[in-house]
């Protein structure tokens with residue numbers, strides 16, 4: 001029922017993108033997401049689109065998987081577009097009742113929508129091509145230098161990996177509890193808003209209890225295996241950059257250069 | 267009057283990469299009042315099959331009929347069906363959510379549209395049937411022991427007064443005493459109320475004692491469907507599927523191999539004792 005959420009889901013495959021070091025993918029995604037907010041002209045958009053298309057092509061992930069991520073934010077996207085359309089002041093082009101749509105409004109709306117969609121595409125692509133374990137390994141290494149200013153890199157990464165690990169478990173649990181309550185005649189679909197919200201109690205209470213139970217079991221299991229934080233902890237497979245990763249950094253740099261060039265065309 | 271499945275197939279996951287075929291071409295019919303056991307290794311598709319029976323999952327292919335009506339027809343009342351085919355999930359105590367036992371058991375009947383008084387009456391009956399004392403009615407489900415919590419959860423389904431009661435591994439994680447008590451009470455329900463019972467288990471011993479018919483699942487297929495002694499006679503095939511016949515079956519077969527003319531059909535310890543005594547020429 002609720003298995004459609006792609007964010008944080010891994011798509012197993014053997015592509016160049018899958019093989020990249022997670023650090024490259026994290027930095028690449030970060031750079032890309034920031035770059036999306038730098039341009040306001042079609043040339044910049046073209047460069048960003050081409051780069052995204054290139055990465056998606058490399059990843060061998062079916063497009064349908066990448067599109068799924070957008071479905072989750074569709075409502076948010078629509079609201080953003082509508083607000084931008086009607087509320088950005090400027091040269092009016094269309095008048096519906098008391099509302100005006102301006103040329104600037106259309107421009108802003110289109111660009112905002114594209115940015116949001118690309119943002120989701122880009123980050124979905126990262127999670128689809130990187131296993132959660134790799135992702136947190138990468139993050140831990142990237143945060144390591146911040147230890148000097150007392151950022152607990154290992155703990156943050158550990159919490160993240162546990163959280164990620166719990167997402168599918170909790171989804172499965174939700175599915176199971178929903179079915180079990182449906183078997184007792186509960187109805188999660190019909191009825192007005194109040195009835196729907198009230199109907200959630202039989203779902204949420206068991207879900208919370210189960211989340212706490214699992215968390216405490218896990219904590220106990222970790223303690224039983226002498227886990228005591230990141231200090232002095234080594235890795236079985238430490239991350240190492242390869243030639244492919246260096247090339248990938250080169251490609252990201254190339255993208256930034258092209259984008260800067262594109263920004264000059266207005 | 268029956269529950270009938272016709273050439274049912276089902277896959278989890280909507281994409282090739284994640285697809286797991288959980289059920290493959292299953293046809294079977296369960297008549298009212300039957301006591302059926304379903305056995306199979308973990309992952310053989312038992313739970314999925316049970317969810318087909320009360321329309322919690324829609325089959326990919328094939329049909330489900332309840333009293334001859336297609337349950338996936340557009341105008342079929344599936345909510346009504348779920349009250350007539352009561353499904354108790356594995357670890358049902360994890361689904362308790364009310365602040366006291368009685369209200370939790372009332373949840374099902376209330377969803378059927380019964381008045382609070384009627385719901386309470388049914389809840390009390392159901393709790394009595396599974397052997398939960400009145401002193402517990404106002405307690406929080408979390409104050410109870412594991413076995414009692416499970417009874418409360420089973421009562422939650424019984425209170426809807428189903429025609430068929432499906433129990434998915436009702437004894438998982440219980441101690442032998444709790445297991446025997448719960449199974450004993452279910453068997454009693456079957457005898458006294460004529461309720462059809464489908465008991466899912468991966469333990470032959472559990473099933474052997476009570477059921478009159480066994481379905482064996484293996485890798486999503488229904489491989490055997492018959493009375494217990496027919497099924498247990500195939501110890502070797504069962505072993506290949508990671509299942510075991512009851513221990514007494516092995517003992518009786520062993521005795522016969524050694525030359526004792528003993529009847530190998532019994533499936534419970536008591537029956538086996540009598541059979542051995544008879545074979546030795548003594549009065550049971």
Ligand SMILES: Nc1ncnc2c1ncn2[C@@H]1O[C@H](COP(=O)(O)OP(=O)(O)O)[C@@H](O)[C@H]1O
Nearest residue numbers: 278286288306307308309310311312313314315
């Ligand atoms: N919610 C689910 N999502 C995906 N796969 C599932 C789900 N539930 C069960 N499966 C898979 O379907 C198969 C049958 O599972 P199940 O019906 O639970 O078997 P059993 O109850 O006999 O242990 C297994 O391979 C299992 O991994």
Ligand SMILES: [Mg+2]
Nearest residue numbers: 312313356434
């Ligand atoms: Mg199961």
